Amino acid sequence: MSSESEESQSGVEVRKAPSTLRSDNPSVANSALGNYMTIESDENLLVASASSEASSTASQSNGIIHTEHSEHKPRLLLMGLKRSGKSSISNVVFHKMAPHETLFLEATTQIKKDSMRSFMDFQVWDLPGQIDYLDQSFDADSIFGGVGAMIWVLDAQDNYMEAIVRLTETIVHLQQSFPEIKYSVFIHKTDSLAEDYREDIIRDITQRVSDDLFDAGLENPPVSFYPTSIYDYGIFEAFSKVIQSLIPQLPVFEALLNTITASCRFEKVYLFDVLSKIYIASDTSAAELATYGLCSDYIDVIVDLSEVYGWERGRKDDGSKRAKDISKQSAESFISNVKGYSLYLREINTYLALVGISKEARFEPEKALVDYNVQALQKTLKKVLRRG
Numbered sequence: 001m002s003s004e005s006e007e008s009q010s011g012v013e014v015r016k017a018p019s020t021l022r023s024d025n026p027s028v029a030n031s032a033l034g035n036y037m038t039i040e041s042d043e044n045l046l047v048a049s050a051s052s053e054a055s056s057t058a059s060q061s062n063g064i065i066h067t068e069h070s071e072h073k074p075r076l077l078l079m080g081l082k083r084s085g086k087s088s089i090s091n092v093v094f095h096k097m098a099p100h101e102t103l104f105l106e107a108t109t110q111i112k113k114d115s116m117r118s119f120m121d122f123q124v125w126d127l128p129g130q131i132d133y134l135d136q137s138f139d140a141d142s143i144f145g146g147v148g149a150m151i152w153v154l155d156a157q158d159n160y161m162e163a164i165v166r167l168t169e170t171i172v173h174l175q176q177s178f179p180e181i182k183y184s185v186f187i188h189k190t191d192s193l194a195e196d197y198r199e200d201i202i203r204d205i206t207q208r209v210s211d212d213l214f215d216a217g218l219e220n221p222p223v224s225f226y227p228t229s230i231y232d233y234g235i236f237e238a239f240s241k242v243i244q245s246l247i248p249q250l251p252v253f254e255a256l257l258n259t260i261t262a263s264c265r266f267e268k269v270y271l272f273d274v275l276s277k278i279y280i281a282s283d284t285s286a287a288e289l290a291t292y293g294l295c296s297d298y299i300d301v302i303v304d305l306s307e308v309y310g311w312e313r314g315r316k317d318d319g320s321k322r323a324k325d326i327s328k329q330s331a332e333s334f335i336s337n338v339k340g341y342s343l344y345l346r347e348i349n350t351y352l353a354l355v356g357i358s359k360e361a362r363f364e365p366e367k368a369l370v371d372y373n374v375q376a377l378q379k380t381l382k383k384v385l386r387r388g
């Protein structure tokens with residue numbers, strides 16, 4: 001979570017037409033280049049073998065080498081059978097990889113740990129599909145201890161029976177020792193399912209998993225299901241929901257966004273993590289994927305423009321280039337009549353932006369009122385984030 005001083009230095013600024021977004025914060029600068037998820041260390045990976053020699057050092061356990069840095073961040077696991085799409089999801093969502101490039105990804109052989117520096121620091125671990133993590137010789141604590149959410153990626157275009165068996169075994173096993181973990185099942189690769197059968201397959205998988213868990217004695221397991229594909233916005237929507245499940249202040253954010261939706265006559269309001277395009281909260285009205293897509297594209301355009309126009313270059317004393325913050329005001333942008341929608345964006349802090357969308361054309365005088373309300377909201381959100 002960014003501190004107050006970071007916020008005031010961020011200098012991220014967007015002004016309306018043409019919108020620009022500026023930053024003198026190096027992390028934001030890198031981020032805008034699609035570089036804000038860091039693979040913590042290639043050496044700090046699990047040597048994916050139960051017979052690993054790695055247990056010999058104090059800081060290692062079954063091959064996982066813990067860094068101080070990694071210990072304290074909420075962790076999110078990506079699990080599932082091999083080739084189900086885990087690495088593709090991680091690369092598309094956090095590294096801005098184009099979906100078709102995932103065709104060339106090699107099989108993961110070690111746990112890949114990605115650290116996300118954003119409104120909330122957390123880690124995403126991509127676990128190789130070929131390993132049985134329930135094997136007694138694994139030190140489960142080192143993998144599952146401290147995990148906030150586990151995402152099971154299930155390839156819906158494959159024969160999914162084995163995946164369902166492995167998934168339910170895993171949940172039943174982990175529930176005993178790690179009851180705090182929340183589970184999400186990504187019913188993945190839905191793009192390659194025939195339109196006529198898509199809903200049936202999604203329903204079938206959901207039903208089978210729920211039945212199997214019930215039969216195993218778990219009546220209300222904390223499991224959510226999301227149809228996903230890296231070829232549409234579904235994967236961002238699903239990831240947003242998973243991240244939201246880790247945010248304790250979510251109900252407060254939702255209540256605030258409900259208020260702003262009503263007072264500014266928005267159809268929908270999102271609080272976006274600017275660089276991943278994950279939204280950490282929205283108002284509680286029903287969401288449409290198309291609306292999300294429009295808001296997400298809007299952010300992309302703003303970030304791209306900022307890269308081209310948003311920086312006034314200065315020189316440090318040592319002669320190296322630095323970005324110079326021109327205004328300490330919050331970023332804002334407003335656009336009317338895009339596919340029949342009006343869009344409004346305001347930077348909340350270094351990482352977050354509020355985007356509101358309404359179905360009618362909005363005009364300049366009305367914007368003043370929206371500005372006033374959103375600025376009041378921004379102050380409150382900053383307070384909530386600071387306390388978080």
Ligand SMILES: Nc1nc2c(ncn2[C@@H]2O[C@H](COP(=O)(O)OP(=O)(O)OP(=O)(O)O)[C@@H](O)[C@H]2O)c(=O)[nH]1
Nearest residue numbers: 082083084085086087088102103107108129229230
């Ligand atoms: N059609 C389609 N293909 C996908 C999707 N997501 C991933 N794939 C493809 O699935 C294949 C396997 O993806 P990976 O991300 O390597 O799978 P993985 O689960 O990381 O595999 P392991 O490393 O073996 O555990 C690749 O060819 C991807 O292009 C999707 O949403 N739709």
